[in-house]
Amino acid sequence: MTATTPALQEIDAETQIFTPAYVAKFLAQNSIGRLWMHSHPHSSLADSMGMWVDSTGPDGIAKVESPEEIRVIDPACGTGNLLVAAFDVLFQIYLDARYKPRDIPRLILSKNLVGVDIDPGAAAAASAILTAKAHEKDSHFFRHGVTPNVRALTPDDDPDAGSFGMLLRHLDQTEYHVVIANPPYMGSKHFTPAMRAFAKSHYPDSKGDLCAMFIERGHELLVPGGMISMVTMDAWMFLTSFESMRRRLLDECTIVTMAHLGRGVFGPGAVISVTAFIQANVPDPGRPGIFFRMVESKHKEHDLRTSILVHRMAGYQSCGDGSANHRQEAS
Template sequence: MNKSALKKFATSMRLELISLVKTKINFLLSDGYRENLALYNTNKVAIAQIADRYEKSKEDFIEEVAYTWFNRLVALRFMDVNEITSSPIISTSDEQPIPQMFSEAKAGDIDEELNLNRERFFDLIDKKVSGIKDSDNEAYKMLFISTCNHFSLLMPSMFERISDYTELLLPDDMLSPNSLRAKVVKAMSEEDCQDIEIIGWLYQFYISEKKDDVFAQLKKNKKITPSNIPAATQLFTPHWIVKYMVENSLGKLWMLNHPNSSLKEHMKYYIDNEKESTTFIKVGTPEELTFLDPCCGSGHTLTYAFDLLTLIYEEQGYSKSDIPSLILEKNLFGCDIDKRASVLANFALTMKARQYHKRFFKKDVKPNIVELEGIDGIKNYGSLMVPSSDEDFDEGMLSREYKLQKKILTSEFHCVVTNPPYMGGKGMNAELSEFVKKRYPNSKSDLFAVFLERGFEMIKNDGYMAMITMQSWMFLSSYEKLRVKLLKNYSITTMAHLDNMVMGIAFGTSATVFKKQKPNENTKAVYFKINLDDLNENREILELK
């Protein structure tokens, strides 16, 4: 995966989309557009909605619409390549210069489930609609929007039904070799699209300029607001670190319960510690395992846990058609304060399930991923917050969302694995600063340390917690009380201490796997020191040593 090329594409695409959306809004709200009474009256309600949203918050509105179209194009390209769509929706080839789905539709082959105005579609194809400069392009846009809305039934989080005004703001050019659609196809190679990680990387790259802006404002002593916390704190975790943490938590628990399992053969970074305590949570079947990422981002940790659980279920003889649904229903849980990130995590797990079982969409199963909302202050505190009662939630929350969110925030899991947000006390807004000082006085200096403490509240006794954090908790005097608390009450089973830039950031970090079990004189851990020269050109570890 050429990450530098993907970053260049995502950042330039964001700027281009923002420019196109802004130009389109100005055109729709212009006097010139109103003069075309027939067209204006057709879209009068949607235009009024655009005017209202634009007046309230210009920048946020433009950003929202721009990201909506970026998100759908990226998702559909991934689905095209992996043959999840019945026919390529946006993808083309040298032999097929326009998307195959459009070619088929022009020939009369249109999915009956699509809610498409067929009469208008074919009038456009036959050039019977006056005042349209590019009839084919308008017809394709109709097909594209109808397809997105169809997928909203299968993946309501990723393909949330598009508002009428958003449809009007779809970029004009969708078919030419220079269109945004074509740029997405070119940037996302078929090879890159074999890995669901590409979706998360593109999102991190897409918001990278906003992240830079947040930190520029922080230097001017402007605190990080709840709405900017996601952009300021999200950091994609290298895949080998994810594997290391998941294999030595989820994989470890399964191996302790099933020492003859062949799972170990599939875990490259698994540490077989002979000094491991003989006291562990008893797990008989895969369905009993529970795994949580409380800061799940785009779902990178959860998708690898899905892979590992699939191997466990297969080894136990479960039906291939049942495994994806069982994993999503029974085993995996995640949450995030960022709506976009939680949507991507939902999409990533759904894609995993669909790739594993072709008829998965026939099942009414949704991932246990939730955007944290509906409680006063939760966009500031995230999964640090524990609701005290049902009354904490807004009445408007849907039943499933409420139950799932409450379960995640109040339950104990077998394994908690995450890359928590990094934010020092100087960047915290007043409400967040006061909250962590009151609830987590030993770790208040940075959010990553606060999440270290919170993580132990979310796992069962003898369960595992794995986090990739800044290294400062191991050395600085400000974390002395935290160190004493952690080392007195919990056992480290393994740690990879990463030097500067190993994570792609200019400070050291540590990937630590804890067991919620008091250490004794026989407790032993396995430690690794990882330097930059221990990585290959793809930033993957050559070997643990």
């Protein structure tokens, strides 16, 4: 480990725990699923998505004709929980497009999903889990010679890859329809001097935390009309140090839906307060997002599922344990 590379354990320990399945489904269904539903309005895909938040916008979301066109990346994939959720949604999309079930797993892994991490062990685990998932769906999967497109960054990619990962802009110039992630959370007070200088130079609006930098980087990785789908600390929503970032996001992007989950998402006693959200990189200031406030909820999964169901059935624009604001405001 170099002097510029923080120990992995310095990244908040809570965020190294897997993303809860209901959060992963919320993120995947409302981004990848939304891309397909927007492209194919008569699709029955919503019937297979229990965390789907029904909405019509925003205008300008990218469109695809075939499932094989869809490109999804997790730039900090860990052991692959979000990639697995993405796999599940993509599988249903291929079925909706009338592909043969046995053909779908190899297509997903060869055409749709990309995972990157700085931890070789985590990347290897993600690859193994996706391989097992594909074999579960197709008992002859191994005959195809397909392996998941998941890898760990190394010094061969860049000498600083271990410190900055996919925040290094030159490592990937591909444009994706969806960037899905539970990025690392690390406040700038824990940065090494090299990290602090890098953040100030390359991410001046989001330099206060790694997860905020990944939000900014996520938008850069998108096709026009693409979506980022992330669970992050909620500090970027409130702190004055992120005001410039918020204003730019609200000017250039649209919050499609957000579940403000608060504390306890990563287990009992977890103190990190988080939010799960989908942002499209198209401005649509006249269209309100759909927000679920779960900060005070003691049963977050149950209450979020219930609120989504109520929204579906009644067409409400907000549900949760308290008031919700449909306006996108910077403060």
